[in-house]
Amino acid sequence: MNLNYLSYFAAALIATFGFGVLYNVPTRTLFASSISGAVGWIVYYFLAFEIELDLFVGVGVAAFLVAFFSQWYARHFKMPVIVFAIPGIIPLVPGGSAYNMMRAFIEGNPEMALMFATETFLISGAIAVGLSVNSGLFQVFSNRAFGKREKRYLP
Amino acid sequence: MQKYPVADILDVCVEAGRVMLENGAETYRVEDTLYRIAKSYNLVYINVFVVPTALILTVQGSDGQDHTELLRMTDRQTNLEKVSMVNDLSRQLAQRALPPAKVKVKLLNIKNTPRNFSRWQSNLAIALACGGFPLLFGGTYTDIIPAVVAGGLGHIVYEAVNAWTNVSFFAEMVASFFIGLLAVLFISLGFGQDINIIIIASVMSLVPGMAITNSFRDLMAGHLLAGVAVLAKALLTAGAIGIGIAMVLTFL
Numbered sequence: 003m004n005l006n007y008l009s010y011f012a013a014a015l016i017a018t019f020g021f022g023v024l025y026n027v028p029t030r031t032l033f034a035s036s037i038s039g040a041v042g043w044i045v046y047y048f049l050a051f052e053i054e055l056d057l058f059v060g061v062g063v064a065a066f067l068v069a070f071f072s073q074w075y076a077r078h079f080k081m082p083v084i085v086f087a088i089p090g091i092i093p094l095v096p097g098g099s100a101y102n103m104m105r106a107f108i109e110g111n112p113e114m115a116l117m118f119a120t121e122t123f124l125i126s127g128a129i130a131v132g133l134s135v136n137s138g139l140f141q142v143f144s145n146r147a148f149g150k151r152e153k154r155y156l157p
Numbered sequence: 158m159q160k161y162p163v164a165d166i167l168d169v170c171v172e173a174g175r176v177m178l179e180n181g182a183e184t185y186r187v188e189d190t191l192y193r194i195a196k197s198y199n200l201v202y203i204n205v206f207v208v209p210t211a212l213i214l215t216v217q218g219s220d221g222q223d224h225t226e227l228l229r230m231t232d233r234q235t236n237l238e239k240v241s242m243v244n245d246l247s248r249q250l251a252q253r254a255l256p257p258a259k260v261k262v263k264l265l266n267i268k269n270t271p272r273n274f275s276r277w278q279s280n281l282a283i284a285l286a287c288g289g290f291p292l293l294f295g296g297t298y299t300d301i302i303p304a305v306v307a308g309g310l311g312h313i314v315y316e317a318v319n320a321w322t323n324v325s326f327f328a329e330m331v332a333s334f335f336i337g338l339l340a341v342l343f344i345s346l347g348f349g350q351d352i353n354i355i356i357i358a359s360v361m362s363l364v365p366g367m368a369i370t371n372s373f374r375d376l377m378a379g380h381l382l383a384g385v386a387v388l389a390k391a392l393l394t395a396g397a398i399g400i401g402i403a404m405v406l407t408f409l
Contacts, residue, residue, distance in 0.1 A: 020286020095366030104399025
């Protein structure tokens with residue numbers, strides 16, 4: 003069981019690292035974003051498969067956590083949040099259900115396809131919600147943003 | 158009062174926007190950065206409009222004349238280092254407005270920065286990343302090696318076909334067809350257990366999960382055009398992958 007978690011952690015770490023290299027993340031932040039991706043995936047796995055909450059909740063909380071890590075890293079490394087958030091959410095991204103959806107459509111099985119489509123859009127929506135709730139909170143509570151409340155494009 | 162001609166400032170803004178948009182920054186970030194750069198040169202009535210394929214910027218100089226520049230984007234890739242470098246540059250400009258000629262040189266430097274990793278290193282990294290996904294999707298350890306081989310080779314095929322034909326739909330279709338063939342081959346040779354797990358893990362480098370998520374973020378931020386455009390591209394990509402895999406699974 004613990005070994006299971008360790009291997010999942012390693013797998014998510016490697017996956018995030020690989021995509022970080024593909025997206026040309028700056029070298030000194032590569033490992034940081036891998037860690038946040040792996041932690042996010044472990045949290046998702048724990049919430050969705052151990053406690054058996056809804057997928058939506060698990061992914062949302064995990065994405066929130068990844069975004070939280072990313073905001074913290076962004077302040078620490080003085081780089082934009084996107085550098086950490088994009089590789090970090092790679093393990094959560096609904097690639098599997100997107101693939102299953104398209105395959106079911108093409109094999110002429112619309113009911114299965116709709117099911118997978120719902121899953122895909124719910125998961126992507128949950129990731130987006132997690133990220134935007136986090137950045138909203140950070141903008142509300144960050145001191146620097148309080149000082150100059152001029153026109154801001156809220157993400 | 159501006160110290161520099163408005164046309165030069167606009168050139169700098171558009172060039173910065175081009176670098177950011179080319180390298181996969183979100184549209185709201187591009188709009189925000191351009192707004193800040195233009196503001197740091199004391200321009201007024203700044204309006205920026207960015208969609209994934211185009212960029213329009215209108216400003217008014219102190220002489221009361223409006224200036225507009227339009228940029229049409231064709232190809233996009235993801236290079237987060239350049240995005241972060243342009244971000245840094247815009248922060249520097251917010252503190253002290255440099256002459257546009259100097260900024261242009263800096264932007265050219267950013268543009269010519271080589272990638273951190275060679276093509277082979279990034280292909281190897283993608284292959285390893287595909288090896289991580291079988292476990293995440295509930296597969297077994299035996300699925301890892303087929304996923305590494307199929308994912309790595311599939312990504313190489315995708316890059317080659319994309320560079321050759323310049324049609325990403327076709328490149329994704331061919332690459333996923335190739336991945337499907339490899340997966341069938343591995344299963345029939347006795348490596349790996351679940352063909353679906355192997356295929357899903359190997360196509361992860363092509364699958365538009367990232368694009369779907371980004372489109373939702375754009376939609377939530379109120380950038381309806383950008384969000385819908387990215388979503389359409391993502392669905393097209395998903396369709397290409399589905400067709401490629403379905404060709405293998407129906408004919409074999």
